[in-house]
Amino acid sequence: MQSVREDTLDAIPVTPSAGTLVPLPLSAVAIAGGFWGERQRLNRESIIPHAVSWVNRLEWVGNLEKAATGEKYEHRGREFADSEVYKLIEAMSWEHARSGASELDEVLDAFIGKLAEAQDPDGYLHTLFGRPWQQPRYSDFKWGHELYCFGHLIQSAVANFRSTGSTKLLDVATKLADHVCTMFGPGGLDKVCGHAEIEVALVELFRATGRRRYLDQAKVFVERRGTGTLPLFEFGQAYWQDDIPVRAATVLRGHAVRALYLAAGAVDVAVETGDSELLDALKLQWDNTLARRTYITGGMGSHHMDEAFGDDFVLPPDRSYCETCAGVASIMFSWRLLLATGEAKYADLIERTLYNIVATSPSADGKSFFYANTLHQRTTAGEAPLNADGVCIRGGSTGRQAWFEVSCCPPNVARTLASFGGYVATADDEGVQIHQYASSRIRSKVAAGHVDLDIDTEYPSSGRIVVTVVAAPSSSINLSFRVPGWAAGATLDTGSGPKPVGTGNVHVNQTFQPGHQLILELPMQPRFSLPDDRIDAVRGCVAVERGPEVFALESVDLPAGWQLENVQVDMSAGLGDADGSVAVTVRGLNRTGGHSGWPFEVQTPRKSMDTIVVPLVPYHSWAERGSSTMRIWIPVASTL
């Protein structure tokens, strides 16, 4: 079991008071370049400033400024526009904790100042509701997103308090949370928000302040969900998880981001109240969702229409939704279960989602973003529809765009990248657990003293991870390393040569001298991955992965005259090209044969074109070389 933390001001995103693992503050994990270090730099220098410029330009910050004046104003943006400002406050706060003072602090302070001024005397704070010329407060639980916005405000306040020690925003948040408890607590409104989010925020506010009423209110919201307090809706009550009580559900369903934020908050409630029945239900939901409703990228959400999970095994690559925010929310859910249980499978999914959803969304310059993350892009045609402000009016199927009318994804990426270090390792009295691999310096404290580790790796380009013990107590400690589920054949060298290790958490329990090196080797040969045959949409296809990265075939890598829809993989030729790059051998089919006209009748033999070797690209870096079509799942030659 974990030790109680002394310093609640450490910048830790999630601080359970019970569970198996104890998280480290962002300041304790310094990422030194590499895959994630580069993205954290991009986040600070480009993604965050880019997002800040848009919330300013579109006057979403202006809404808060105008609300503070008390004068009549026209609200800009959607009903959740406030929340994008809050997520950016959270991102900038974690960024401050991670890398210290920067030019972002000025923006951060200005944003917080506006918030404090915009709050109503009774604590309510939303720029679209409640003023004499506006729709009344709490008149639209379906779409109003009031409690949703409050949730993001509270999360940002906790982040800011833990990162800076300032209580300015925390005071706004507690006043708001007190208002929520009064309005929705015992004897109050028997309602939940159409979009879960307040739950996970209230528990963290409880953790940050120690005020039990916030936990109690979070529990009320979690228990109330699924009792049918939201009105009838054409996508069904599952859309906002109001169909089945959380503790009775067996799988995630409905709107993916809603489902995952709710699940994250429900884990928090279960952990803080010692509700093992609820925790077990959430673990079962995670297992079933992973086995039947998750894409190979870690993406979640199969439907465009309702941005929702599909039925079991409905995982179409070409109409995958896989909203970036669902990836962020999935990491939130998995991280809480990892802290609660210590099981490596949760860190496996976090890694998959980080590399293939979070890293996929932003462009290399950090100035455009995938909202949805398709696994199969069939056409290059069509411009994204932009409004008069130059903002994309559609989330799905648009390519990366600078900003969206519904622009949750860019700030969500920003707060996740800023807090990436928090997912790398945990530490308890006995030792340190490494969950994600990145070149980094980890500083931690165990019962016997300080443990500092240097991690040196080019992962995921290389599978070699060198851990140098920089400082350790003289007594024995327990270091553990996650060997990913895909890494069969991994070896660990603790000083006496490489020894095979199984997948899951591998423990090394001994005393360490400063300078002691451990070398973990994860096998990084590219591999073919075949789908469960119940996933109809990719039957007869294969994907290629290497380490934690899913690869994709882009049309720009095909010879002139070849089309992605006419290519099949020759699996027998293996993977890789003469340079050692990830590549597949494919044959092209001449389309002069095949079906003509009616596509379900009369097939004539087709002439096969040449067989060639084509390079694949990591999925996260697709669509960076101009207009292209792309597929992750490639048909296998010789199937029907």
Add this chain to the structure above:
Amino acid sequence: MQSVREDTLDAIPVTPSAGTLVPLPLSAVAIAGGFWGERQRLNRESIIPHAVSWVNRLEWVGNLEKAATGEKYEHRGREFADSEVYKLIEAMSWEHARSGASELDEVLDAFIGKLAEAQDPDGYLHTLFGRPWQQPRYSDFKWGHELYCFGHLIQSAVANFRSTGSTKLLDVATKLADHVCTMFGPGGLDKVCGHAEIEVALVELFRATGRRRYLDQAKVFVERRGTGTLPLFEFGQAYWQDDIPVRAATVLRGHAVRALYLAAGAVDVAVETGDSELLDALKLQWDNTLARRTYITGGMGSHHMDEAFGDDFVLPPDRSYCETCAGVASIMFSWRLLLATGEAKYADLIERTLYNIVATSPSADGKSFFYANTLHQRTTAGEAPLNADGVCIRGGSTGRQAWFEVSCCPPNVARTLASFGGYVATADDEGVQIHQYASSRIRSKVAAGHVDLDIDTEYPSSGRIVVTVVAAPSSSINLSFRVPGWAAGATLDTGSGPKPVGTGNVHVNQTFQPGHQLILELPMQPRFSLPDDRIDAVRGCVAVERGPEVFALESVDLPAGWQLENVQVDMSAGLGDADGSVAVTVRGLNRTGGHSGWPFEVQTPRKSMDTIVVPLVPYHSWAERGSSTMRIWIPVASTL
């Protein structure tokens, strides 16, 4: 070329003044029982009365009554509620023409009376717009559906005029159409309706009245579409076909019903104005849509989100939309091209759509309807969401429902079934062309005199079609019969024994004595159909068809303990069971093996369960035996 019709009061749905084939009035084709005769009876006795009761109960008729009073009222239903009343007027009018006076005539007259009273002095008629307390006329071209409703009114008026000879409703329609020409003609509003429909209606009104301005206005609307007069929209301008001019498009795209109604109207404009470039464009669009965007059922529309066509080869069976109304609209489009060209492929698609979409929508008791027609039902779980009126609030994925908030499908089925006879045959100076097979008496006139034919068949249960010439002129005439594209191996016996005939239209040019019999034998062995391999969603699967009917495997036909998701077809065992029914041999896979947990990794060999023979049901009769799962496309054993 066709002869000019003398009698414009004949009840013919579509009367082109040029083209290849000349349609027959409904009264000239008497369906005598069988597949379609039974459904026409069901339509008269159940479907139409059922729909009438709903438009009364929900006060959609009441909207028209209240509008007539001039007093303030609360509009009931959606913005297109008027149009359901109009489609029912059309259905009852064709029903009157088909089978004479009935108890429906009273309802019909009452509905028409209300319409006449509700019309504004300037001709405008819509119950949701334009009154002092309502949204202004023509203030919402995206969603207002004003011209859409006008179109259905005009179609119903033409149907009523041609079926009864009464001009009461035609007068309302011409007054309304004159208003439209004034408002949207030269110098008027440069707009089109978000939902095409007025185009096809105005051309038919021109044909019924001879007033050229209606044709001119239809042409204006067709040419204006695709020039970007509709506002920016998140689903893209293709949703309402405002992305590309009709004559420049190469494939149907966007909302399927919108696209198909527009295409039907555009064919009418092309035919009446002799615009061969436009006609060629529409033929190309039909060809490409058939080859790349049409389901094996004839269903069109791959997306739930926007009820739209997908990209080429995006034809997922489990998220197929295939709206019933798109099937109706597809028949309208194909019928017009058939009349224009005489090519059998258009009648082939009409047949496929009639048997597998139009016949699938209504339940056996005619009191519930599929709105969307999925090809793969994965779960039996979940009740359809009904509002306080007992009306289903969602179109897709609900099973058959009594009525919908958007309830275009039931009245569209009703008008199609009532006018089914119109699709059976055509006649010109030289002879008679049979396009669809049903037991019937066909009376027609050719240059040399009357031709009466008795068709006797149990099609599609049997492929034997016996045509008896009841009356014929003494000179030679040309009888033609469509041999469907799937009917390789058909024979025709014109009196001297069966002779092989190819697919397409088969002509018999000779003199006939009364009593002369011709026997067409279409091969009705069930057959496996394999998809074009670019249709990713059904790779490695096979469908079973027999004649024009697509078959389906329903879970209620599997032994206890078997699940549809674990079944694979053994194609080598052929089709059929000991009784000669349509059946497949399948093996069941035990799910204890396979992937466990993460579904893209580590497969262990699975034990195959028994191999059994299971019956299939015609797709149009699925979901009639309680809750079940269903699939048309079944995985083939031995593929990945």
